[in-house]
Amino acid sequence: MLEAFDFQEMISAFIVLFAVIDIIGSIPIIINLRQKGRDANATKATLYSAILLIGFFYAGDLMLRLFRVDIESFAVAGAVIIFLMALEMILDIEIFKNTGPIKEATLVPLVFPLLAGAGSFTTLLSLRAEYSSVNIMTALILNMIWVYVVLKMTVKIENFLGKGGIYVIRKFFGIILLAISVKLFMANITTLITNFQQGNL
Template structure:
């Protein structure tokens, strides 16, 4: 795997993270929070989520080694999480329930689990199995810039897209996420099978 910058890898990683973070799909949730009087600080939410995601991106390897899990195995686990998230988006069902006790909207549920949750954590480490770190980090920074813009312009974006537009965007990225999950699973399952055959 090349360690340098690759535009195609950057775009691929950007699309994967864009679909997983799904900030457009989260607009109805954000608007609902605002209507309930729970304030959302766009800059604070973006910076905290970025710090958590970068922290997990760099320290995730150590955590995996601690539990004796390799990246290919984690990528397969990540592909299952992505698959379930895609089903949520396509079928309008709730698989990952947020039942936490904290009532502060910027941190919960916006930063965790909407932005920096199980899906985005597993995705970052899953991407490391395929792409150079620099491309993933740049893709993450671009996505967090986009997240900040969307959070600042939530009301305007809802007016532009309308409820129907948001619904269509969510479905579209749900299908993309499903395809990504399938590719991630097959690529890393093949890698694991080859490793087992070499051991034999």
């Protein structure tokens, strides 16, 4: 049976992914990479990110079943990750560090972990506990289009928004993410507790 498309669900998923991917907040990092001679290919970065995210969206569920982890438990874990990411954005602290050996800008750090990192992976699977796949996939594709546009116009966007504008946007979406993480946690922890109680009656 085909899942029904829901515009409101799609918009909600879009906002969550928009905040998690945070391509606007990554503009200073991208510009800094370019200044160091580490330019990134917008087309490749967008394509690689989309493939990784879509692949994990479907294969990730298979992995959960392999390890016998239900989607609600993963959603709770994802909510914690989103909560920590929100704290990074709001408090200007670094919790998730990239200490890997790969130095190419397109793959690292642009595709991973900035665009398709742990936060994006866990968010996608966490959203499955709340929304239909078709709505999440539509939201993801729209986000990837937005990512491509931003990457192609990074310098112009930075000049338009200014450092202050980027800073304000990052704070705003940090608060949005914080609220989303709390909602996601409460919705799924309640389900887990109910299932636990029913299983122990």
